[in-house]
Amino acid sequence: MITLRRRPRWVARRTRIGTALATTAVVVSAGITGSVIGLAHAAPDSGPTTESTPSASPTADATTSTGMPSASPGQQAGTVYANRQIPGSTLFAGARQGNQFTYWSVGADGAAHLSTGSLYLPPQTAPAGGYPIVVWAHGSRGLSDACAPSVHPTETDLDALRTWLRRGYAVVGTDYAGLGTTGTPQYYDVDATAQNIVDAVRAGRDISDQLSARWAVVGEGQGASAAIALARSLPQPLGSKLDYRGSAATSIPADFASLLSNLGPATTLTAPPGWVSDALYTLAAIRAAHPEVGLDGYLSDTGRAWMGKAQNLCVGDLTREVAGLSLGSLFSRPLAQNSSLTTILSSASTLPSSGFTRPVLMTQTLQDPNVVVPLTLKYINDARTADRRVSGRTYLTLDERQATSMSDNDTRDFVAGLMR
Helix, strand or coil: CCCCCCCCCCCCCCCCCCCCCCHHHCEECCCCCCCCCCCCCCCCCCCCCCECCCCCCCCCCEECCCCCEECCHHHCCCCEEEEEECCHHHCCCCCCEEEEEEEEEECCCCCEEEEEEEEEECCCCCCCCCEEEEEEECCCCCCCHHHCCCCCCCHHHHHHHHHHHHCCCEEEEECCCCCCCCCCCCCCCHHHHHHHHHHHHHHHHHHCCCEEEEEEEEEECHHHHHHHHHHHHCCCCCHHHCEEEEEEEECCCCCHHHHHHCCCCCCCEECCHHHHHHHHHHHHHHHHHCHHHCHHHHECHHHHHHHHHHHHCCHHHHHHHCCCCCHHHHECCCHHHCHHHHHHHHHHHCCCCCCCCCCEEEEEECCCCCCCHHHHHHHHHHHHHHCCCEEEEEECCCCHHHHHHHHHHHHHHHHHHHHC
């Protein structure tokens, strides 16, 4: 498996278990200093199960003598816990076969966690060596289990799924650990999300013998951050079983940790609604996973109420509700005064701009409600300048549909080049 910071060096056990904007309105004021997979089928517990043989029970993890978590034999990262074939009656047009599976991965705490993954095969006959794999790394969907893409896919998820299947790729996706499975979603940690992606590919290749070792990641938002982390952190020793080729990332939340760390009662920041939702999800996830940080002492009554909404509302509903929200109203004290919080944000969410080991394509449109576009454009330019493996594309048109189409065309050509 890959080695990301703070991750134990586990080796996955492979067992064949079946064949089966308007951003021009964005203003960063002086108040801030410093800078699925959509599944078109029923919920996981419905429909016939063609295979569901747990490889281990989801019990608490043991710890080593050093205090670090250790996995039991059945909890090795990338190991399938349960698998079911999606019934043909609920399989959307464009997919020849679909599987939903639960697998073991690693969380931000370094411990074993269950995650839900999905695998779809295209209608074309598998080429020699198997279908090349595209991982669809979705963006923010929420913290509630009801927001998991395997339960309630967004149109963005479904569009991506159909697009890559139509192009002849097998598609693998993950809800990410803790979303739809036991535990707190590791929403704020880029490396944990990246590890969930790698382990979903491992598990998917155990489920089907029609998959190539070649794979690439296409991500947006939260998934874009993980895709970028993989392009930098994934080393050679994955052997013949996994041949990671590179990543394409769009709607990249650049400088997210820095902006979030500088929020406080004096904040005057007009940010895109999707960015505000991401900020609320991140703070709510850290609040749940790290009560020792004492985030409540920095929140106003309004802020604590919004933490509750972030825990329960999926991204569409939360984004609609945050329209016009004053970020300063959420806080009673500046977050910059909480060193524990800012350390978590910096170590878990900061994106690299150089040192990539695989090619990475970064794209950005001007009309993006989920990021602070000027910061993303600067990040892409800095990364492209600093590392020859980075390709950057920006689409300087206010026609959102045209820009999205241009981005998709560039991503299609980039992925095709990776798979040659």
